[in-house]
Amino acid sequence: MFQNSKDTIVAIATAAGRGGVGVVRLSGSDVLPFMNSLIGKPLLPRRATYSGFFDAEGEAIDEGVALYFPGPSSFTGESILELQGHGGMVVLDRLVQRCVELGARVARPGEFSERAFFNDKMDLAQAEAIADLIDASSIEAARSAVRSMQGEFSQLVNELVETMIQVRIFVEAAIDFPEEEIDFLQDKTLAVNLDLLCNDLTEVLAQAQQGAILRDGLTVVLAGKPNAGKSSLLNALAGNDAAIVTSVPGTTRDVLRERITLGGLPLNIIDTAGLRESDNEIEQEGVRRAWKEITSADQVLFVADATDTSNPKLKDLWPEYFQRNLGSTQSVTLLLNKIDLSGHRPGVIDEATLAISVKDKSGFDALASHLQAKAGYLGHGEGLFSARRRHLVALTNALAFVQNGIEQLKGAGAGELLAEDLRQAQNELSEITGQFTSDDLLGRIFSSFCIGK
Ligand SMILES: Nc1nc2c(ncn2[C@@H]2O[C@H](COP(=O)(O)OP(=O)(O)OP(=O)(O)O)[C@@H](O)[C@H]2O)c(=O)[nH]1
Numbered sequence: 001m002f003q004n005s006k007d008t009i010v011a012i013a014t015a016a017g018r019g020g021v022g023v024v025r026l027s028g029s030d031v032l033p034f035m036n037s038l039i040g041k042p043l044l045p046r047r048a049t050y051s052g053f054f055d056a057e058g059e060a061i062d063e064g065v066a067l068y069f070p071g072p073s074s075f076t077g078e079s080i081l082e083l084q085g086h087g088g089m090v091v092l093d094r095l096v097q098r099c100v101e102l103g104a105r106v107a108r109p110g111e112f113s114e115r116a117f118f119n120d121k122m123d124l125a126q127a128e129a130i131a132d133l134i135d136a137s138s139i140e141a142a143r144s145a146v147r148s149m150q151g152e153f154s155q156l157v158n159e160l161v162e163t164m165i166q167v168r169i170f171v172e173a174a175i176d177f178p179e180e181e182i183d184f185l186q187d188k189t190l191a192v193n194l195d196l197l198c199n200d201l202t203e204v205l206a207q208a209q210q211g212a213i214l215r216d217g218l219t220v221v222l223a224g225k226p227n228a229g230k231s232s233l234l235n236a237l238a239g240n241d242a243a244i245v246t247s248v249p250g251t252t253r254d255v256l257r258e259r260i261t262l263g264g265l266p267l268n269i270i271d272t273a274g275l276r277e278s279d280n281e282i283e284q285e286g287v288r289r290a291w292k293e294i295t296s297a298d299q300v301l302f303v304a305d306a307t308d309t310s311n312p313k314l315k316d317l318w319p320e321y322f323q324r325n326l327g328s329t330q331s332v333t334l335l336l337n338k339i340d341l342s343g344h345r346p347g348v349i350d351e352a353t354l355a356i357s358v359k360d361k362s363g364f365d366a367l368a369s370h371l372q373a374k375a376g377y378l379g380h381g382e383g384l385f386s387a388r389r390r391h392l393v394a395l396t397n398a399l400a401f402v403q404n405g406i407e408q409l410k411g412a413g414a415g416e417l418l419a420e421d422l423r424q425a426q427n428e429l430s431e432i433t434g435q436f437t438s439d440d441l442l443g444r445i446f447s448s449f450c451i452g453k
């Protein structure tokens with residue numbers, strides 16, 4: 001897959017559309033010929049030079065600032081030429097076309113970061129953090145992505161690997177000197193070090209979980225009978241009139257999505273059609289789509305009209321949900337709305353029931369805390385680093401291998417089995433930073449990046 005890494009690659013690095021400035025970036029082992037043709041003269045390294053960017057006939061395509069970063073002191077580790085011209089798609093496309101005429105190839109998504117990774121400019125978790133920073137949907141998510149990009153997460157993982165190597169050396173030594181194996185393996189130091197390793201892994205996993213929550217957020221589906229106030233709640237949370245609200249039951253048919261942040265926690269809020277039997281084909285389709293969203297939600301908020309019932313119980317208000325047996329895998333909260341009419345007190349009724357009024361915006365603080373608790377978000381962005389699900393899986397697996405190894409040691413005193421578990425645990429951790437990762441996985445990770453990064 002990387003046999004082409006000698007190619008010079010080119011891409012527009014700025015977002016598509018109009019902008020004051022647009023950047024074309026070129027990376028390869030030798031960018032001097034490109035520089036000579038495009039600028040007409042060699043550039044001084046790392047100095048901004050104002051110049052025309054010329055086509056084959058010597059006519060200016062644009063003019064702007066050109067920068068030259070000779071490898072290996074560059075983002076990719078190769079030589080980079082950066083042309084900062086005007087941010088219009090036609091002019092930027094012409095610049096890219098000119099580079100292609102001169103022998104460059106249009107970069108794949110994430111190919112600049114991929115080269116940086118292969119040239120040891122950053123590890124895999126850092127490269128992923130760049131993509132996460134670009135995609136961050138809250139200040140907290142952006143800050144944690146910066147920390148990962150700067151290597152805080154990788155450093156913790158590397159420390160875990162280092163500790164693991166020390167323990168492995170001890171265990172492997174025990175196996176290599178069988179006459180002393182029993183002594184070695186029963187040495188208290190080994191048990192203590194293995195316990196410490198478990199604790200450290202658990203701690204990093206907990207931190208990574210917070211990072212993953214900040215990155216991915218929570219998908220919250222608003223469901224309920226017609227007219228309960230779902231669309232009103234969506235609008236109140238999003239701070240705009242995204243959904244149509246009327247007093248006519250059955251107003252919403254389409255699924256509506258809004259992305260918001262609540263105390264730093266990103267939420268993907270989904271409004272759905274009111275659930276009821278209907279002869280209307282459009283409404284039936286709306287209800288079918290509502291159920292589809294309900295079954296894939298991280299958290300369902302079942303919105304009910306508080307004036308409908310004096311003794312609210314989710315089981316009575318929403319029997320279909322329990323008939324479909326969704327309760328065992330999913331989390332539902334009963335949200336009693338319109339308490340301005342019913343007279344309930346706003347806030348928590350029990351751990352699965354809250355009272356609010358969208359009209360008065362009462363009970364919203366309790367709702368925010370409730371959703372943060374459901375996400376497992378502890379609410380303090382300080383010191384967090386961003387993490388992905390694949391990192392959580394690797395950390396969880398590593399922890400399981402170490403725990404299993406401890407059991408092997410305690411049970412049969414089996415040094416070889418412990419050694420194998422530790423080897424596998426180390427491989428899991430090395431997948432996070434990319435020291436031990438298949439080409440296939442790398443391809444999938446980098447191809448999800450944006451073009452020009
Ligand atoms: N008094 C009062 N009225 C509310 C409150 N929330 C919503 N309403 C009203 O209830 C009616 C229905 O609101 P919607 O938000 O359209 O309800 P919905 O659940 O989206 O309804 P469907 O889309 O038909 O399923 C509207 O007239 C709202 O103004 C509330 O907290 N108090």
Ligand SMILES: [Mg+2]
Nearest residue numbers: 230231251252
């Ligand atoms: Mg609605």
